[in-house]
Amino acid sequence: MKTRASARFLAVVIAVAGCSSDGGNKSSGTSEVAVDLFIDASGVRIERVYSSSQFPLAKFHNHQNNLVYELVDDSGGRIVAGQVPDWRMAYTEAMADGTLSYATQRLGWGGGSIRLPAQAGTLVVRDPATRAELGRAAFNPTIGRIRQALANDDDILGAPVEFSTDGDANQAVDLLFLGDGFTEDQLPQFEEASHNLFNAFIAAHYYNFFNARFNGWTQNVRSRETGIDDSDNAVAKDTAFDTGMGMGDLRRCVFPTTSEGQALARKLGQDAGADVVIIISNTTEYGGCASNGLFAVTMDANGPEIVSHELGHALFNLADEYDVGASPPCAHDSSQPNVTNHGTADTVPWADLVTASEFPTPAGSGGVGAFEGAGYCPQGMFRPEDNCLMRSLGTPFCAVCAREVNRFFDGLAPPTDPGDGDECPAEWYDDGICDPCLGDDPDCVDICDYSDTCDTDWGEDCNNCEADCGSCNTDPAACGDGICDGAENDGNCGQDCGCAALGQCDGVAPTGCWCDTSCADWGDCCADIDVCGF
Numbered sequence: 001m002k003t004r005a006s007a008r009f010l011a012v013v014i015a016v017a018g019c020s021s022d023g024g025n026k027s028s029g030t031s032e033v034a035v036d037l038f039i040d041a042s043g044v045r046i047e048r049v050y051s052s053s054q055f056p057l058a059k060f061h062n063h064q065n066n067l068v069y070e071l072v073d074d075s076g077g078r079i080v081a082g083q084v085p086d087w088r089m090a091y092t093e094a095m096a097d098g099t100l101s102y103a104t105q106r107l108g109w110g111g112g113s114i115r116l117p118a119q120a121g122t123l124v125v126r127d128p129a130t131r132a133e134l135g136r137a138a139f140n141p142t143i144g145r146i147r148q149a150l151a152n153d154d155d156i157l158g159a160p161v162e163f164s165t166d167g168d169a170n171q172a173v174d175l176l177f178l179g180d181g182f183t184e185d186q187l188p189q190f191e192e193a194s195h196n197l198f199n200a201f202i203a204a205h206y207y208n209f210f211n212a213r214f215n216g217w218t219q220n221v222r223s224r225e226t227g228i229d230d231s232d233n234a235v236a237k238d239t240a241f242d243t244g245m246g247m248g249d250l251r252r253c254v255f256p257t258t259s260e261g262q263a264l265a266r267k268l269g270q271d272a273g274a275d276v277v278i279i280i281s282n283t284t285e286y287g288g289c290a291s292n293g294l295f296a297v298t299m300d301a302n303g304p305e306i307v308s309h310e311l312g313h314a315l316f317n318l319a320d321e322y323d324v325g326a327s328p329p330c331a332h333d334s335s336q337p338n339v340t341n342h343g344t345a346d347t348v349p350w351a352d353l354v355t356a357s358e359f360p361t362p363a364g365s366g367g368v369g370a371f372e373g374a375g376y377c378p379q380g381m382f383r384p385e386d387n388c389l390m391r392s393l394g395t396p397f398c399a400v401c402a403r404e405v406n407r408f409f410d411g412l413a414p415p416t417d418p419g420d421g422d423e424c425p426a427e428w429y430d431d432g433i434c435d436p437c438l439g440d441d442p443d444c445v446d447i448c449d450y451s452d453t454c455d456t457d458w459g460e461d462c463n464n465c466e467a468d469c470g471s472c473n474t475d476p477a478a479c480g481d482g483i484c485d486g487a488e489n490d491g492n493c494g495q496d497c498g499c500a501a502l503g504q505c506d507g508v509a510p511t512g513c514w515c516d517t518s519c520a521d522w523g524d525c526c527a528d529i530d531v532c533g534f
């Protein structure tokens, strides 16, 4: 499977190189630029095109529901295809009774960053489950193209202010704090809260060794009213970023409640060159939520702990080590460094750090071993130490996670040629973003190009490209064949079309109905939602 994908991908790269006129010194040809996108019900917008040397560091890794994107040229040929976490979802984690858990909230809109070859074309974004087109936008690779400002600039007061000047901007992580629900005369309270949160998290756990590698910034933005929305209690406030408490079971997911609010926060982050944007919402109730480099926290005292843990995901690619959550497939291989389905001394990815002698290592023991229970799974997945910041708040990073922090900062060198967008560093390999300039990046996905021609040379077949190659299914009425077709729907054939087809209850089913904890609120649950057991 992987071999075929690589072979096909090579063909794509060759096509790109053939079109390249830059005469560059890389065997694979074209340089890349960074692109910020925003997606909502009206489609896809390209917000900004800029040098890949300024690509934001933060990514919030998602376990499922990746959006698929492709760049196609004027004749419909695919230049590149990749996938990114579904930006329309937000993630929240919370500690209750000593245990962390996570939940997802569907927003229906969101933004994030990709890199694309510097080649004009059309960018198409597709739904992860149905491959239906969510939107397309003309792509012009000219650096500096940016949309009109979104908001009334009257509310944006001055420029971003750096309050911590220890770090070299090129070798540090830049965190931008924004306040929501602070009126103009309350902005000093926002600034104080930002400083306190920043100073608390860089003093704790393992971050204290790297506190000079974080820069803190504030940007004053005035809200018209104090506090934030709380729709469960019919409270609506006129604030800069429209944050609000989540609804019902997801009350703790504090996040922008409108696409405009989220887009403004992202834009200010781009303008400031921030790697991570943190909105502080003006309420003391516990809560926070994250989506792709943007997150919101409240004034609750747990803020620094939440930020510490979330940056473990966003910067260091660390997985959650707790064993409760949704219903994921357990015992799967993990690409993240601190969770694995291998449970012996020789096979764990951290074998060189092992000190324990018993495998699986009993709970409560010290040292580095393989402790069963990790990655939302009580069985079949292992973590390196009994406890870690990625398992419960208020805990230091374990040795394996600490090593990832070291590696991250070791790799954070200044760009060799800032501004020309022409670098193609080795760190881009397998980092979650498809980079054709590397030639064999596994982040690039082999997907159907919807050209109406079944390109068997490229590996398209009825299994992976029904649109071009036709259905493999000779009996469209056969419920249980894994293909939702014929007269099947989520009501009469859940195993092909509904929640039962997903294998995990946290996303959209083949027919477009939903299987998540908020589908009842949205009124779009599949008929067989009961199989999810919410």
Ligand SMILES: [Zn+2]
Pocket (backbone or CB within 6 Å): 093, 309, 310, 313, 319, 320, 390
């Ligand atoms: Zn987490």
